[in-house]
Amino acid sequence: MSNNFSESEIDLLKEMINVGGGNVATSISEIFGKRVHMNVPFINQFTYEQVFQTVMPAEKFVKAVQIQVVGDLEGQFLFILDESGISRLDQAYKEILKKDKKLANSAVTELANILVNQFLNAIIQLFDLSAQSLVPILAEDMFGSLLSSAYLEEFQYDDLVWIFKNEFWIEEQKWESALYFVPHSGNLEKLITEINF
Template structure:
C-alpha cells in the first residue's frame, strides 16, 4: 500500500517514538526498581486490513489494552500482547513473592500501557508543543481481528490507516515483544507531520 508518507517523515516520527520509549523504560524501571530497556525497531503505516497478513493473525487471542487520545491529535492507542507475553510482562511488573492471579495480570498490563502511552504523549507534546491526553486504559481479551473491527465500528470517524509501533522490551537479559497500534482520526497523521515540519 502507498501510504504517501516519505522516508524522512517516518524517520523523524521514529525518533519521536524512541524518545517516548526511552521515557517509558525509565518510568517502568523506577516503578519496579530494576533496569528495563525498550527499543522501537519498526514503525510502519498501513491499511488496517493488512495487519492480519503482515503483523498478527486475525484469530490470534490477545490481551488488548485501549487508550483513547484527546486533544490536538485524536485517535486510539491499542497495545496487543499474546498470553505468553502478558505473563512475562506481569512477571516483570510484579515482585516475585506475589501470586500472579488473572486480576493482577490484567492490572499490571493496564498499568504498563498507561505508563507507555503517557510517556509517548508527553514526549510528543513537548517536542511539538501540542496538547495530548489519554483516557483510562481499558482491557479486553479477544481475537485480534475482533478487537480491531470493534474499534472501527465504535469510532467510524477514524482513518483507515494504522500506525504500527513494534516494541522490544529487554528485562534481565530477556526480550519481550509487543505491538502498539495508533489508529488516528482522519487527517491526524498529516497534521502531525506538518507540525514536525517535514
C-alpha cells in the first residue's frame, strides 16, 4: 500500500473507520446492556517491529475472528480478543466459557460477525458502496502470526504496514479487544479515488 496519502485522504480514512466503529460501539452497548464508547480511530503506518512494540506484543496469545470482505471495500477484518478481554464479558458468557469451549468459541465468532457487519453497513450507507462479508473463521494463535498472515493473504508485502484499529471502552474500563482492517493491495487507493471523483 502506498504511503503517499494526503492529509485529506487520511482524514477520509479516519472518517470511514470512525463511522464504522461508532456503529460497533452502539452494537456492543446493546448486546451487553452497558455504556460503551470508542477511542479516536487509530490509523498509522509502522514497520512490523513497531507494530509489536506499539500495538501488541507479537508473542501475545489471542483469539481472532477473521472475516473476509469483498466488493468496493476489499480486505480482511480481524476481531482480536485476549483473555483479559474475554473476562470483560458478562458472567453468563464466562460460565459458558468454563462449561463448553466449543459453544464459547461460537459466541465469540457470532459477536465478531455482528460487529463487522454493523461496521460495514455504516460505511456502505455513508459512502454509497457495495460490499459484503464472507463466513467468519475463528483462529487462536500469537498476535504476530495472525497479523502477518492477514497482510500476506491480502498481498501486502511491504516492510511498512498500515494499522486501522478501533478500541472500545465498557463503562470506563478498556475492553481488551480491537477491530483491525487489513485492506487488499491497492484497494484503499482505488476506493479513495472513486469517492473523491
